[in-house]
Amino acid sequence: MNDILNIAAYKFVGIDDGHALREQLLSHAKALGLMGTILLAPEGINLFLAGTADAVREFVATLHADPRFADLETKESWSTTQPFRRMLVKLKREIIRMDHPAIQPAAGRAPGVEALTLKRWLDQGHDDAGKPVVLLDTRNAFEVDHGTFEGAIDWRIEKFTEFPQAMLDHRDELLGKTVVSFCTGGIRCEKAAILMHEAGLPDVLQLEGGILKYFEEVGGAHYRGECFVFDGRRTLDANLAASGHAASARAAEDPDIAIKG
Structure with missing residues (x-):
């Protein structure tokens, strides 16, 4: 029960x-x-x-x-x-560690896109202005390996503090596209979106509420696999039910990644 x-x-x-x-x-x-x-x-x-x-x-x-x-x-x-x-x-110094002190989300949020709108864009293959939509997974590589959106960009970062440099390395690849950053619950993709705006990428949105809110409002459309969560449930399926898969040993051993978003 x-x-x-x-x-x-x-x-x-x-x-x-x-x-x-x-x-x-x-x-x-x-x-x-x-x-x-x-x-x-x-x-x-x-x-x-x-x-x-x-x-x-x-x-x-x-x-x-x-x-x-x-x-x-x-x-x-x-x-x-x-x-x-x-x-x-x-x-903590940060509620999600990025080691990029210029990013101050409390001073103003990056624009967001609701789950239902993102699903519609993915269904039609472009946003409402006709621009291609690129999904950017801001999570760690071992999380991505459990599941992610179809065709999402994955820079294979090992920890979120690597995201700023990865973004700089790949910045030009994102120009001219509507970029939707996403993560488990919204916190990392919010910081990531602010960083990308700061780096001169104007068309970046965060997925409001992350994968968990998308599952809650949309289900598993355009998503493949499950979503890793940092608790005893390990992974959740699109119905937000625990799958019972084993956790990453790294997640179990490292207290600083015992909570994410």
Whole structure:
């Protein structure tokens, strides 16, 4: 019975009380019996949590009561068992590490495209202006190997900090096309899209909510394989159901990639 609610969410917003907020969120999450990981940084919040539906929604309601997180959107999926082993709230320099300090998503988002619109573009073979659409996978190579969109560009990066240089190496190949960057839940493709705009690529969009939101709203159209997630479920199919495949050993061993988006 799928009675465990899993949520993923992030928001780029200024946070200057990280230590106090950490203690508050950790205490509340534990009191509700939640497990998962929350990352806090000066640039925002990134979280993956699981528990009973009532507990998860009570926690989200508490977050929404904070004006900084009032419009925090969550992506939901269900599982038969708890996919996390403990509850962690960590303070970080970045909620997703890029090592590119000029990128400040809280100062303004890159334009996005909704899942239903992207599906329509892929169905018709071009965007609404008639331009070719290029899908750019911003995830790590081992994640891509579990599944990705048909024809997506994959630069075989091993970690997200390699993305800026890979983008510079391939920048000219993207000129004149509508580029849609995508990732698991939206956070990496948002940073990637901002970086590409900064590099002089004007026609770059981020897939709103990433692959998980696409699965939720569209299903598996134009996607092949499954989506790797950084918890005990390992991969999700287009119905947001766990496949039970074994996790990458690297993901299991490296605490810094235990949460992504």
